[in-house]
Amino acid sequence: MSTKIYMDNAATTPVRDEVLEAVLPYFKEKYGNASSIYSIAKESKKALEEARGKVAKAIGAKPEEIYFTAGGSESDNLALRGVAEAYAHKGNHIITTKIEHHAILHTAEYLEKHGVEVTYLPVDEYGCVCPTDVEKAIRPETVLISVMFANNEIGTIQPIAEIGEIAKKHGVLFHTDAVQAVGHVPIDVEKMQIDLLSISGHKLGAPKGIGAIYIRKGTKVTPLIFGGAQEKKQRAGTENIPGIVGLGKAVELAEAEMEETTERLVSLRDKLIYGILEAVPYSRLNGHPQDRLPGNCNISFSYIEGESLLLLLDALGIAASSGSACTSGSLDPSHVLMAIGLPHETAHGSLRLTLDRQNTEEEVDFILEKLPPIVQRLRDMSPLYEEAMKQQKQ
Numbered sequence: 316m317s318t319k320i321y322m323d324n325a326a327t328t329p330v331r332d333e334v335l336e337a338v339l340p341y342f343k344e345k346y347g348n349a350s351s352i353y354s355i356a357k358e359s360k361k362a363l364e365e366a367r368g369k370v371a372k373a374i375g376a377k378p379e380e381i382y383f384t385a386g387g388s389e390s391d392n393l394a395l396r397g398v399a400e401a402y403a404h405k406g407n408h409i410i411t412t413k414i415e416h417h418a419i420l421h422t423a424e425y426l427e428k429h430g431v432e433v434t435y436l437p438v439d440e441y442g443c444v445c446p447t448d449v450e451k452a453i454r455p456e457t458v459l460i461s462v463m464f465a466n467n468e469i470g471t472i473q474p475i476a477e478i479g480e481i482a483k484k485h486g487v488l489f490h491t492d493a494v495q496a497v498g499h500v501p502i503d504v505e506k507m508q509i510d511l512l513s514i515s516g517h518k519l520g521a522p523k524g525i526g527a528i529y530i531r532k533g534t535k536v537t538p539l540i541f542g543g544a545q546e547k548k549q550r551a552g553t554e555n556i557p558g559i560v561g562l563g564k565a566v567e568l569a570e571a572e573m574e575e576t577t578e579r580l581v582s583l584r585d586k587l588i589y590g591i592l593e594a595v596p597y598s599r600l601n602g603h604p605q606d607r608l609p610g611n612c613n614i615s616f617s618y619i620e621g622e623s624l625l626l627l628l629d630a631l632g633i634a635a636s637s638g639s640a641c642t643s644g645s646l647d648p649s650h651v652l653m654a655i656g657l658p659h660e661t662a663h664g665s666l667r668l669t670l671d672r673q674n675t676e677e678e679v680d681f682i683l684e685k686l687p688p689i690v691q692r693l694r695d696m697s698p699l700y701e702e703a704m705k706q707q708k709q
């Protein structure tokens with residue numbers, strides 16, 4: 316069965332037609348190395364700087380504050396390791412949260428092995444970080460606060476501007492992993508007082524393996540990769556011009572269409588969420604009901620295994636996720652669902668459907684028709700469910 320309905324856009328998105336069209340020339344006729352001086356190289360250099368301008372504009376930054384990387388993971392690693400090292404003389408404490416992507420969490424764990432102290436803030440039942448908790452966690456030796464803009468599993472959007480204000484007030488740098496947010500929700504690094512911000516191409520219709528980091532002017536970040544003088548020596552290596560052009564194009568399109576896309580997606584998302592909650596007993600929505608990404612639906616079904624559900628959905632041509640794509644294959648329940656207080660069994664029975672611009676109302680209707688009987692079928696096979704129903708009758 317091939318995939319007919321793709322609802323795993325938080326894992327990755329297809330490259331948009333307009334993006335593909337924009338990048339193709341940079342693989343063939345415009346292949347110059349942007350660091351060289353002949354004409355064909357100048358075309359690459361021009362494309363590089365145009366893309367930088369587009370990315371900067373989308374988040375309210377200056378072009379010289381944008382550095383291209385190989386993706387969200389690299390940007391996250393660079394933010395944490397680069398700031399920890401550059402500011403080691405000032406302090407050795409970092410504040411982050413329990414619900415970050417592994418690109419942040421595993422980097423923080425690595426830093427802990429190298430003398431950095433890390434505070435992992437809890438979140439409430441909706442997955443929100445409380446700004447007061449951030450403020451309370453600040454110590455004289457705190458050098459960085461890293462709180463994700465929007466969560467990739469449950470879609471919750473954090474109070475970023477409030478956290479930015481606190482960081483600023485205490486003279487602490489503020490990084491946000493905005494991989495799920497860029498091109499999906501409005502961002503302004505000035506208004507929100509963000510000092511570093513991670514971007515990834517493949518979550519917004521650009522190719523995989525391209526990303527960027529915004530670093531506020533004057534912020535010191537020790538590079539991860541040394542070599543040539545590209546990206547003002549902040550990130551060596553011949554620039555991935557096709558990827559960079561694709562990222563610029565995707566961000567530009569997403570910005571221009573954001574209002575319209577958001578309105579459409581929120582209505583599809585809510586139809587999906589409330590349709591499922593209504594049709595399936597013992598189900599609950601994960602994440603914040605309003606402060607959530609326009610395309611994110613994450614629901615837990617008691618008494619079933621998310622993995623079995625995914626297989627049955629796949630058999631119908633529906634691509635979904637039971638948590639984070641990066642942790643599929645592992646038996647541990649999602650750290651995000653644990654952090655919002657779900658019991659193990661409930662966390663295991665969770666389904667993430669993430670919509671994007673290519674999804675349609677017909678697809679939502681198809682899922683609303685097919686999903687409830689599948690959940691019931693799985694429950695009918697579940698000893699846990701049988702036991703629970705017996706107890707209810709008593």
Ligand SMILES: *Cc1c(COP(=O)(O)O)cnc(C)c1O
Pocket residue numbers: 325326385386387388389391416418463465466467492494495515516517518524525526
């Ligand atoms: C996908 C993702 C990343 C990693 O980005 P890559 O480009 O795949 O390395 C980091 N953080 C979040 C929140 C993500 O969703």
